[in-house]
Each structure stands twice: as C-alpha cells, then as structure tokens.
Amino acid sequence: xxxxxxxxxxxxxxxxxxxxxxxxxxxxxxxxxxxxxxxxxxxxxxxxxxxxxxxxxxxxxxxxxxxxxxxxxxxxxxxxxxxxxxxxxxxxxxxxxxxxxxxxxxxxxxxxxxxxxxxxxxxxxxxxxxxxxxxxxxxxxxxxxxxxxxxxxxxxxxxxxxxxxxxxxxxxxxxxxxxxxxxxxxxxxxxxxxxxxxxxxxxxxxxxxxxxxxxxxxxxxxxxxxxxxxxxxxxxxxxxxxxxxxxxxxxxxxxxxxxxxxxxxxxxxxxxxxxxxxxxxxxxxxxxxxxxxxxxxxxxxxxxxxxxxxxxxxxxxxxxxxx
Numbered sequence: 001x002x003x004x005x006x007x008x009x010x011x012x013x014x015x016x017x018x019x020x021x022x023x024x025x026x027x028x029x030x031x032x033x034x035x036x037x038x039x040x041x042x043x044x045x046x047x048x049x050x051x052x053x054x055x056x057x058x059x060x061x062x063x064x065x066x067x068x069x070x071x072x073x074x075x076x077x078x079x080x081x082x083x084x085x086x087x088x089x090x091x092x093x094x095x096x097x098x099x100x101x102x103x104x105x106x107x108x109x110x111x112x113x114x115x116x117x118x119x120x121x122x123x124x125x126x127x128x129x130x131x132x133x134x135x136x137x138x139x140x141x142x143x144x145x146x147x148x149x150x151x152x153x154x155x156x157x158x159x160x161x162x163x164x165x166x167x168x169x170x171x172x173x174x175x176x177x178x179x180x181x182x183x184x185x186x187x188x189x190x191x192x193x194x195x196x197x198x199x200x201x202x203x204x205x206x207x208x209x210x211x212x213x214x215x216x217x218x219x220x221x222x223x224x225x226x227x228x229x230x231x232x233x234x235x236x237x238x239x240x241x242x243x244x245x246x247x248x249x250x251x252x253x254x255x256x257x258x259x260x261x262x263x264x265x266x267x268x269x270x271x272x273x274x275x276x277x278x279x280x281x282x283x284x285x286x287x288x289x290x291x292x293x294x295x296x297x298x299x300x301x302x303x304x305x306x307x308x309x310x311x312x313x314x315x316x317x318x319x320x321x322x323x
Contacts, residue, residue, distance in 0.1 A: 011255025018051040023252030075117035088153040123154035143282025156290025167286030173279035182214035219313035250275035
C-alpha cells in the first residue's frame with residue numbers, strides 16, 4: 001500500500017475531484033479513482049468526500065492506493081475496433097479513456113486485457129504486463145495503435161519506432177490562435193522539475209523532441225491543429241503545445257491557465273469541461289510491415305466527442321469563443 005499527496009494547483013478550479021486525481025495518477029482510470037473515493041481512500045484536507053466534489057485550488061488531496069492484484073493480466077471480452085489484422089500484427093482504433101497496459105491499481109479494462117481475449121498469439125517481448133505492445137497512447141488520447149502478434153513483428157516495429165521512421169499524425173483542439181499557419185516546436189523534454197507526473201521543456205535532463213504542426217481550422221480563439229511527430233517522447237504533444245502557449249482543450253494534467261473558465265459561451269464551456277480528456281486524436285499511423293516489407297497506413301476521423309465540438313465551434317461567431 002502506498003500514499004500519494006497532491007496540492008491542487010491553480011488552473012484546476014471547478015474540476016471534479018475524480019478527474020483531478022485520475023490525471024495525477026498514471027495508469028489509474030476515472031472509474032478506479034471513483035472506487036478509491038467510495039471506500040474512503042481519497043481525502044481532501046483530511047476529510048472523506050464525494051467524487052463529484054468541485055475543487056477550488058489549494059486543497060491537499062491524499063490518496064491511499066492498495067497493493068496491486070496479481071501481475072499477470074487476464075483476457076477480457078472488451079469490444080475492439082479493429083482496423084486491420086493478420087498473422088503478424090493488429091491495428092486498433094483506441095477509444096479515449098482506455099489505458100493501453102495494466103499498471104498499479106489498474107489491472108483490468110486495458111487494451112492488453114482486450115487483446116489477450118481477441119488474440120491468442122501476442123508477442124511476449126513486452127513481458128507479462130505488456131504483451132505485444134510496441135507503442136502507447138495516453139489514456140485520454142484516442143486513435144490508431146498497432147500491436148505485434150509475434151516476436152519478429154515486435155522487433156521489426158520497435159526498430160521503426162526507435163529510429164522515428166513511423167508516420168504519426170495527430171489532430172488537436174487548442175486554446176489560442178497561432179499567428180502562423182504552421183511551424184516546428186523542439187527542445188529537450190524530460191521530467192517536470194516539481195510536478196512528477198508532468199514532462200517539461202524546462203527539465204534539467206531529457207531527450208531531444210520535435211513536433212511539426214499546421215493549422216487545420218480556426219474558430220476564433222480556439223484552433224484545430226494537425227501535428228506530425230518526428231520524435232516520440234512521453235506527453236510530447238501535450239508539453240509542446242502547453243509550453244508554446246496553446247494548451248489542449250480539456251487536458252486534466254496540463255492546465256489551460258483558466259482559459260476555459262473565462263469563455264463567454266456557457267454551452268461551449270460545458271462541452272469542454274465535460275470532455276473528461278485532452279482533445280487529442282492519433283489520426284494516422286504509417287509503417288513498413290515487418291514481414292512483407294509493404295508500407296501500410298491507417299487513418300481514423302475525429303471521434304464523436306471532438307467532432308461535435310468542432311461542429312459547434314464552426315457555427316459560432318468567432319468573438320464568442322474568445323476567452
């Protein structure tokens with residue numbers, strides 16, 4: 001059993017407690033956090049509370065996490081949207097809210113649990129907790145993900161990710177209206193100096209990171225951007241956009257500086273706060289098939305929650321989206 005203590009920073013005002021805690025605990029789903037709250041394992045300023053508590057900023061949140069269950073994940077009959085599958089690999093359109101692999105306090109309901117039920121031949125290179133997993137998407141990010149079904153495929157795909165030859169294109173809704181139509185963000189990215197679950201371009205030590213971006217649609221002070229990764233660092237897009245002054249809508253871990261609270265349109269404000277995740281979608285994934293040598297590319301449209309938001313924004317006068 002372990003205990004985590006967090007102080008709610010400014011920028012998280014009016015966020016539900018369960019959303020805040022799940023954003024601070026890597027690998028924890030909102031549902032698992034709600035279970036912790038229900039049994040009294042989450043205290044705010046020393047008091048038991050409800051999941052729906054709205055935070056004000058400055059509270060001390062104490063989370064007690066029980067020891068994890070058995071390490072080996074079990075197959076679970078969870079529906080998957082399969083974009084492609086053969087003897088070597090499987091390509092999935094991952095929904096937002098699904099964790100890719102089990103972690104502490106999160107041993108079920110993951111992509112790995114679903115894949116174990118769907119496939120009988122996942123690669124074992126990733127170990128017991130991550131069979132077949134070549135790369136990952138954050139819990140709140142939707143989109144295209146590939147998994148290996150044998151060790152040869154795993155090695156071939158991993159090598160492509162290692163040299164950054166995989167085509168990875170994302171779409172994101174951000175606060176702000178970039179003055180240019182495109183550009184490049186780069187820098188050394190590593191652990192945030194004070195927030196252990198965040199990454200930052202201000203880290204003392206880290207790895208080089210590059211993201212190229214271009215504007216797809218402008219909705220006043222909110223913009224739909226397309227991003228292409230040249231490297232694949234943890235939280236790369238989220239860090240690059242936030243520290244460039246264009247934070248993602250709905251991101252529970254990287255605050256928007258209060259911009260959503262200052263929106264003039266109450267319906268738009270509610271749509272963004274109820275997203276429950278960062279407005280980020282892994283739209284396109286392209287790679288060389290590790291067995292055939294054929295180039296393969298898979299794309300998916302924006303999921304319904306983000307498309308509905310875009311449609312609403314497109315119908316608004318630009319001034320109504322201004323913070």
